[in-house]
Each structure stands twice: as C-alpha cells, then as structure tokens.
Amino acid sequence: MEISNSEKAAAIQNSIETSTLSQIGLINPKSYKQHNVNVADGFDAILALHDLMPMEKVYTNVIRAFQDGDIGFVHVDYYLFEPTVAFDIHRFENGLSVEHWDNLQTNPKRVNKSGRTMVDGKTKAIDxxxxxxxxxxxxxxxxxxxxxxxxxxxxxxxxxxxxxxxxxxxxxxxxxxxxxxxxxxxxxxxxxxxxxxxxxxxxxxxxxxxxxxxxxxxxxxxxxxxxxxxxxxxxxxxxxxxxxxxxxxx
Missing domain, CATH: 3.10.450.50 (Nuclear Transport Factor 2; Chain: A,)
Structure with missing residues (x-):
C-alpha cells in the first residue's frame, strides 16, 4: 500500500534519529535537488551531514505533517547540532523525493509571553x-x-x-x-x-x-x-x- 506524501516526508525526517535514511529508500539517490543553501546538492551530501551530527543527542519529532499535491511538508522539533525547530518540504516524483526545501531556527526551549512553545497547539488538518x-x-x-x-x-x-x-x-x-x-x-x-x-x-x-x-x-x-x-x-x-x-x- 502506497503511503501518502505527508507520511513519506515525515519518515524521511524521522530517519535522521535512527540513521536509516539510506534504508528507507524514499529519496532519489541520483536526482535530489537541495535548496538548503548550507548543504551541497545531492543525496550523498545529506548522508555526509548526518555523519557529523552528535548522534547521542540527536532526536526528531515530527509535530505536523501535511501534503499538497506532489509536495509533503512537515513541522519538526529536532536536536540536530542544537535544539532546532524546522519546516521541511519534499517534492516527490514516482514515489521518491527529488527536491527539498527547509527553514531552521534555534529552539529557545522556553515559552513565550502567552505560555506557548514554538511547536505546541493544534496538529491535524480539517476542512x-x-x-x-x-x-x-x-x-x-x-x-x-x-x-x-x-x-x-x-x-x-x-x-x-x-x-x-x-x-x-x-x-x-x-x-x-x-x-x-x-x-x-x-x-x-x-x-x-x-x-x-x-x-x-x-x-x-x-x-x-x-x-x-x-x-x-x-x-x-x-x-x-x-x-x-x-x-x-x-x-x-x-x-x-x-x-x-x-x-x-x-
């Protein structure tokens, strides 16, 4: 059974914690266009970046996952090199991610003036x-x-x-x-x-x-x-x- 693009995007990001990106087979290894301008183009550059992460601290927690046509996009609470909140976007062709965008910000790990964090609140789409x-x-x-x-x-x-x-x-x-x-x-x-x-x-x-x-x-x-x-x-x-x-x- 084919999983949705939102589920695929979530699985890709969750694989950072488990070091299983190569095994899950959801990224096209020959054609992967990268829009994170701090990372080189291609699938191998992602694997190389993951190798630099302090894996004893790394976690991924996909809070929200949505899809829009051939796009899956997720809102994630991470520890990568530091506590981080991000949006990750994947474009899929023939079931595989061929293009990726993201935006990352340090998570201050505190509540704002109204007692809210960067990731809490409603998570499920309706309407x-x-x-x-x-x-x-x-x-x-x-x-x-x-x-x-x-x-x-x-x-x-x-x-x-x-x-x-x-x-x-x-x-x-x-x-x-x-x-x-x-x-x-x-x-x-x-x-x-x-x-x-x-x-x-x-x-x-x-x-x-x-x-x-x-x-x-x-x-x-x-x-x-x-x-x-x-x-x-x-x-x-x-x-x-x-x-x-x-x-x-x-």
Missing amino acids: HHLTEENKKLASTFVNDVLVGKNFDKAQDYFNGDVLIQHNPNMGDGVSEFIKVLKDEEQIYTSVHRVLGEGNFVLVLSEGYMENLHCAFYDLYRIENNKIIEHWDVIEEIPSLENQKNTNGKF
Whole structure:
C-alpha cells in the first residue's frame, strides 16, 4: 500500500534519529535537488551531514505533517547540532523525493509571553474541501498586509484581536503580532510559495529582519475564513559566496 506524501516526508525526517535514511529508500539517490543553501546538492551530501551530527543527542519529532499535491511538508522539533525547530518540504516524483526545501531556527526551549512553545497547539488538518480557499486567504494576507505594509487591513483577516501565537518573541493577539514585526524591523519583500492542506497553510516568504536577509516560513491555521493561529521559523540567508549549492533558497 502506497503511503501518502505527508507520511513519506515525515519518515524521511524521522530517519535522521535512527540513521536509516539510506534504508528507507524514499529519496532519489541520483536526482535530489537541495535548496538548503548550507548543504551541497545531492543525496550523498545529506548522508555526509548526518555523519557529523552528535548522534547521542540527536532526536526528531515530527509535530505536523501535511501534503499538497506532489509536495509533503512537515513541522519538526529536532536536536540536530542544537535544539532546532524546522519546516521541511519534499517534492516527490514516482514515489521518491527529488527536491527539498527547509527553514531552521534555534529552539529557545522556553515559552513565550502567552505560555506557548514554538511547536505546541493544534496538529491535524480539517476542512480539506477549503484548502484552496484557505491558501488564497493566507497568501492574500501576507501579500497585502506584510509585503504591502497595509497594516490597517489586518482586521480583514482576523476575528478581532484573536491570534494564538507561537513565535517565541511574541504573545497572543493581532495587535501584538503587528507591533513586534514593526519593532523588530521584520520586513517582508516577496512571497515565493504557498502550500496548504485543509485549514493549515504554509507561506514561504523572503525579506529582512534587523537588516539581515532572511527566509520566513509562516504556518497559519484558519477557522471560519479567519486566521486563528500562527507558527513561524526564521532563518538568515547566507550571501551567495557562502552558499554550498546554486539552487537558491526558494
């Protein structure tokens, strides 16, 4: 029985802890395009990276797993070289992953002002018949409010000030979200990809945070056509001369 793309993506990431990536046979060993610009292209580069990890400390815990067509994407609590939270995305052809994107951030291992961690909260997608509608809502919000800086329009995408927040530097609430984005000089310049399953939508964006070139992966949970919950992972994008492949972050 063929497993789903979300299950395959989860299995690939979980195999880091068990050192079984070669055995599970879910990555194309001859054609694997890498968008983590800190890792060289190809399957062998992944195996070499895993060999450097402190395996006595390494763990992987896939918290959320979704799929969108030929894409499987997961939200993971890791210990790799340090406590880490990440989103990993795999594109599958003929049952095998042939392309990978990710975004990683150090996990502070503390709760935010509202007592939430970077990974707790709802995990299961519902409202699968609304996937495209929810993708459009989240995409329009990011393009209109965050990229377009039309912060006065934020009220159109939320139920009042209600927002369950998992960013470690923020508390709950829409007003808090917008205020911290401004205070931390988190500037969105473009949206590159929108993935969704049911009421969960992941938006991949580019921009700057305190003048550092960054990738923003924002996961939104939507309820009754309003954004209700938010998780994110932010990672600095190294300069071109320091990137280990030429495929680009996005």
